[in-house]
Amino acid sequence: MRRLGLRTRVTTAFAVGALLLAASMALVSYELTRRSLIAERERTALRAAYFDAAVVRAGLDTDTPDVVQVLRSLDTGGVRRPVLHLNGEWYARTADPGTTTAIPADLLRVVAAGEPAVQRVRLDGQTALVVGVPLSVTATYFEVNSLRELEQTLQVLALALTIVAIIVAGSGAALGWYATRHGLRPLTAVADAAQKIASGDFTARLDPATDPDLTRLSSSFNQMVDRLAHRIERDRRFAADVSHELRSPLQTLAAAASVLARRREQQDERTAIAAGLVADEIDRFQRLVNDLIDLARSDQPADRTAVDVVALARDACRTLDLSASLVHLAPGMPAIWQVERRRVAQILANVLHNAVTYGGGPTALRLGRDGDTGIIEVDDDGPGVPVEDREVIFDRFVRGRAAHTRGGGDGTGLGLALVAQHAAAHDGHASVTDRPGGGARFRVTLPESLP
Numbered sequence: 001m002r003r004l005g006l007r008t009r010v011t012t013a014f015a016v017g018a019l020l021l022a023a024s025m026a027l028v029s030y031e032l033t034r035r036s037l038i039a040e041r042e043r044t045a046l047r048a049a050y051f052d053a054a055v056v057r058a059g060l061d062t063d064t065p066d067v068v069q070v071l072r073s074l075d076t077g078g079v080r081r082p083v084l085h086l087n088g089e090w091y092a093r094t095a096d097p098g099t100t101t102a103i104p105a106d107l108l109r110v111v112a113a114g115e116p117a118v119q120r121v122r123l124d125g126q127t128a129l130v131v132g133v134p135l136s137v138t139a140t141y142f143e144v145n146s147l148r149e150l151e152q153t154l155q156v157l158a159l160a161l162t163i164v165a166i167i168v169a170g171s172g173a174a175l176g177w178y179a180t181r182h183g184l185r186p187l188t189a190v191a192d193a194a195q196k197i198a199s200g201d202f203t204a205r206l207d208p209a210t211d212p213d214l215t216r217l218s219s220s221f222n223q224m225v226d227r228l229a230h231r232i233e234r235d236r237r238f239a240a241d242v243s244h245e246l247r248s249p250l251q252t253l254a255a256a257a258s259v260l261a262r263r264r265e266q267q268d269e270r271t272a273i274a275a276g277l278v279a280d281e282i283d284r285f286q287r288l289v290n291d292l293i294d295l296a297r298s299d300q301p302a303d304r305t306a307v308d309v310v311a312l313a314r315d316a317c318r319t320l321d322l323s324a325s326l327v328h329l330a331p332g333m334p335a336i337w338q339v340e341r342r343r344v345a346q347i348l349a350n351v352l353h354n355a356v357t358y359g360g361g362p363t364a365l366r367l368g369r370d371g372d373t374g375i376i377e378v379d380d381d382g383p384g385v386p387v388e389d390r391e392v393i394f395d396r397f398v399r400g401r402a403a404h405t406r407g408g409g410d411g412t413g414l415g416l417a418l419v420a421q422h423a424a425a426h427d428g429h430a431s432v433t434d435r436p437g438g439g440a441r442f443r444v445t446l447p448e449s450l451p
Contacts, residue, residue, distance in 0.1 A: 019165060083099055098124065192204075198424075250285060317365070328367070354380075359381065363380060363381050369450050372451070375443065382440060419444065
């Protein structure tokens with residue numbers, strides 16, 4: 001499972017923290033507000049019930065009271081329903097058995113015993129508040145108060161608090177993103193500088209004045225880059241100097257070997273074979289020196305110019321006595337790429353030579369694209385490359401399964417290493433996979449080389 005990045009984790013933590021805080025505050029606020037509104041509603045209902053009970057008591061204090069008329073004379077509005085229990089009978093303004101049956105028997109006994117009481121009940125699927133007031137030994141007065149408006153108010157309050165919690169969580173996420181963006185800016189600068197250095201630009205440095213808290217990091221990073229650049233330059237210069245110094249004696253040896261080769265008919269068999277071996281090894285040694293010189297100067301960034309890569313690929317095929325028809329340009333692809341001509345020419349030559357020498361010969365050379373990235377693919381008809389060797393074959397002096405050794409054959413072990421280094425100089429990458437149908441497929445990517 002892929003681990004989330006630091007910025008994502010911090011932003012998520014801010015959002016979750018803000019949501020938990022907002023949710024807690026919303027729950028506390030909702031509960032306090034709900035209790036306050038319910039308590040106030042009960043006090044209001046209690047006062048109204050006592051006032052209406054006094055009116056009913058006065059209306060019943062006659063010789064022939066009209067109970068229904070007395071109840072109808074009450075100003076209860078549309079939220080209160082008056083009910084009278086007199087001499088074991090229920091009286092209401094209208095025939096409404098649901099109201100009387102909603103009054104709990106326990107509440108009726110308490111009020112009939114002379115104690116006023118309040119209880120919440122369910123009436124018609126909604127919450128209602130029943131207030132009971134004793135009038136006499138035989139009469140008790142009840143008012144059933146609808147709490148529908150109060151429930152609607154609480155629903156609106158809950159919705160508002162939920163929206164506020166979501167907004168606060170979003171604000172927390174935005175704050176976390178802003179904080180990480182500015183907090184990680186120095187690390188981003190370090191990453192950008194490291195990426196430039198990895199691509200061969202050793203002029204990249206950090207500004208120690210950017211953040212006082214990171215002055216030590218910036219200074220240490222710059223010192224490390226200075227030392228690394230000095231060491232790489234020293235090693236590059238050493239390799240170049242040694243290679244150049246070897247060229248002169250090699251040319252002398254090559255000339256002597258050429259003389260021996262021209263006089264092979266005048267030599268006995270053993271001498272002729274020895275002279276041929278010497279000539280072959282001198283030729284291999286010269287190629288090794290040339291490759292070392294190329295490696296010594298390949299750590300510099302690519303000097304991009306407009307290059308006809310199709311013509312370059314066909315020239316590489318003709319140099320190795322291969323058919324130019326191997327080259328295939330993807331439909332709609334431009335032939336002109338922004339690359340360094342010398343490096344791409346060597347990439348093509350080395351990959352094709354590798355296919356000829358070790359892969360049974362190339363079967364196709366394709367030039368394609370992925371966005372602005374140019375892609376070079378060479379298929380061969382060989383046995384393929386084992387999975388465990390697909391990384392190490394691009395190391396220096398490595399050939400196939402003979403990893404970390406010099407292996408046999410007449411190769412220098414530097415061809416694919418040069419391919420990988422030239423690709424890296426273009427900020428690209430070299431890799432190898434299986435070709436459908438058998439064989440190997442070498443792939444080189446060259447970013448920002450296409451319009």
